[in-house]
Amino acid sequence: MNYPDITARLNDAADRATTRRAKPDxxxxxxxxxxxxxxxxxxxxxxxxxxxxxxxxxxxxxxxxxxxxxxxxxxxxxxxxxxxxxxxxxxxxxxxxxxxxxxxxxxxxxxxxxxxxxxxxxxxxxxxxxxxxxxxxxxxxxxxxxxxxxxxxxxxxxxxxxxxxxxxxxxxxxxxxxxxxxxxxxxxxxVAPASVMKRTRPALPAKPAASADALAAAADLLAEAHRPLILAGGGAVHAAAELRELAERLEAPVALTINAKGLLPCGHPLLIGSTQSLPQPRAMIRDADVVLAVGTELGETDYDVVFDGGFAIDGRLIRIDIDAQQLMRNFHPDVAIAGDAQQALGSLSLRLHERTLPASRADWGASRVAMVRDAVMASFDSSTRSQKHLIDTIVSTLPGVIVAGDSTSPVYVGNFVHDAPAPRSWFNSSTGYGTLGYGLPAAIGAKLAARARPVVCLIGDGGLQFTLPELASAVEAQVPVIVLLWNNFGYGEIRKYMTRHDITHVGVDIHTPDFMALARGFGCAACRVENRQALIAQLQQAALRQVPTVIEIQESDWFEQVPA
Known part of the structure; x- marks a missing residue:
């Protein structure tokens, strides 16, 4: 077959396609x-x-x-x-x-x-x-x-x-x-015709409501508790007001998973934080006589990131989850409530409104939380305090910031030390499946969702190389995310793990490119900073730009920025 024959056939096919498109269906x-x-x-x-x-x-x-x-x-x-x-x-x-x-x-x-x-x-x-x-x-x-x-x-x-x-x-x-x-x-x-298709949106079902019997049993346990405590997860992220009301009514300390950060605002006297893997919060949880776990798997990456099997619940356990099967995983409940967290927490508050609660809580609630938080803060080493200083700088410089993190050292630290001011403001890929390369594209999606808020991608040099070309996507889509690059010249956390376990470094000291040149080549603004003052200035400038900004911090430089 010669070229004119091929061209004729292609034109015929195009004509047939045009005819099909001309149909009203x-x-x-x-x-x-x-x-x-x-x-x-x-x-x-x-x-x-x-x-x-x-x-x-x-x-x-x-x-x-x-x-x-x-x-x-x-x-x-x-x-x-x-x-x-x-x-x-x-x-x-x-x-x-x-x-x-x-x-x-x-x-x-x-x-x-x-x-x-x-x-x-x-x-x-x-x-x-x-x-x-x-x-x-x-x-x-x-x-x-x-x-x-x-x-x-x-x-x-x-x-x-x-x-x-x-x-x-x-x-x-x-x-x-x-x-x-x-x-x-x-x-x-x-390409099939949709003429027989009903193109109307049906009514969707409401979230399932908890059973009255289960709520009554839970209310009885909580009303009689002398040391109640709440563990809240991402399944309660839409129920911040209800969670806070119930916690304050019970004077119950609250520990939050990473995906639940912000359900109680930073500085709230009942907020333990997200430190359930550390000794002092674990001891407090074991001292609780009734634990209410809402919207949380009670899984390893939120409660045992030190992987020592040391997390335990000794008191009576009430679980609320929209997934009935999840109620039976990890820790078996004394009361199982299958239903929506917002509805269940609101119903529990109403049931407890007229109940007389035990007065014997002088050493519980806010006073015990303050002791635990002080002990946790005192346990931080200089590198932890330095990275907390980094996160505090981001949050104070950019009010309303959303931080989308990757699997990198400052994110691991932030999962412990950072208390988000509102829900849906801090999330990352270091929990659950735990992948690398998440932070940059997730930040792009977050910025599209919240155009008026600053969005920071907190990512390491190893993780950024997984999805570096998405800088071009951000430029093309006009999404001015701020990429805060923590550069430790390789897979730093794995390198430290190898050192601790006396394993010769293999595969972790990877070649690190010139990220500034690459970022500019993609059409981004780019700079390096060495101290807090420079970081503040660059964050402020980045927040005003209409293109993405990559700000590189070398780990060794920032570790000199340890607050007293």
Missing amino acids: LTCGEALVTLLEEYGVQYVFGIPGVHTVELYRGIAASSIRHVTPRHEQGAGFMADGYARVTGKPGVCFIITGPGMTNIATAMAQAYADSIPMLVISSVNARRELGSGDGRLHELPSQHTVFAGLTAFSHTLLDAAELPQVLARAFAVFESARPRPVHIEIPLDVI
Whole structure:
């Protein structure tokens, strides 16, 4: 066949496609966009490919803004950061095969931290599914691969089913334990007519309410407690007012997981902090005669990051969780309350309003919290105090700041020492799944979610190299995040671990590029600072820019900045 023949065939195919587009019926891919608009979706994160272009046909004319990362993992982390700030699902369009395996790490992090995420992917045509013919991007069963990383993974075999499947997804986000949902659409279904599809949004269910009997039993235990204590997790992040009211009514100390920081504001006299892995808070928790655990897995990365198995609850345990199965994991409750944290905490406060509480708490509540916090602060070494000084500087310089962190030393320290002023202001990837490279794309998603607030990505030089090209995404999307780069010239935390365990350093002293040159090459502002005064000045300037700023701090320089 000669070139004119090929050209003629291509033109004929283009004419046929134009004819199809001229028809009044929307395709399934176009209808998907209109349905997402109905659910209030503002952003879609993704990289167009030959298997997903038909999903994009309706985006240009819609109210949805598309953000293009430089890697599908970045798309997932952007969606994650957006979801953590808003409480709404981050939405991704991802190609078949490699696009999905690229985003898998981000989905796993979101699954571990109970973050709502909607991943809509293409998949090979229905007649080709599982064929093993070696089709482009083919997996033996893409659905099976992602079933374990999601609340559910669904293959859409009929365009008419799309509204129902989307409604199932948003029902999970609205009224169940939020986790990723994956919907894959075969290539022939994406372009199928949507004329028989109902394109109206159904009513979504409310969050489940706790049973009256369980609430009554919990109220009785709390009313009789002499030393009540509350452990709150990310599942209570929407219930700050109710948690505070109940804690103050009970005069109960409160310990928060990393994803719950800000549920009690910094400086609150009942706030223990997020130090459940340290000896003094652990002793206080063991002294409590009744512990109320709400919206928390009671898992290792929040309660035993020293990995010594030393966290224990000796008192009676009340657990509140929207996930009934989670109530039975890790620590078995004396009272199990399956339901929404906000409703359950509010109901408990009402039930305790008229109850007479024990007066024998002279050495409990705020007085014991103050002693524990003082003891914890006194235990900090110079490097911890120096990194706390860094975080305090960020927060005091940038009121209302959101800090999206990676797995790096100042983030580990901040997880212990930082008390966020409000919920959804401090989150990172060092808990749960514990991946590297999260911070930068998550900060981009967070800034899109909260344009008026400063957003800082706190990340190490090793982690930044995982997703460094997302600086280009931030420039392109006009997202002026501030990247605070903690440079210890390698995988510093693993290097320290090897030293402590007498292991010769291998693989941790990696080549460190010139981040300033790279940042400027991507179109960012960039600078290095050596002390607190310089950092304050650069943060203030960065907050006024319309482009991302990379501020590099070398660990050895900052460790000289130890407050008295």
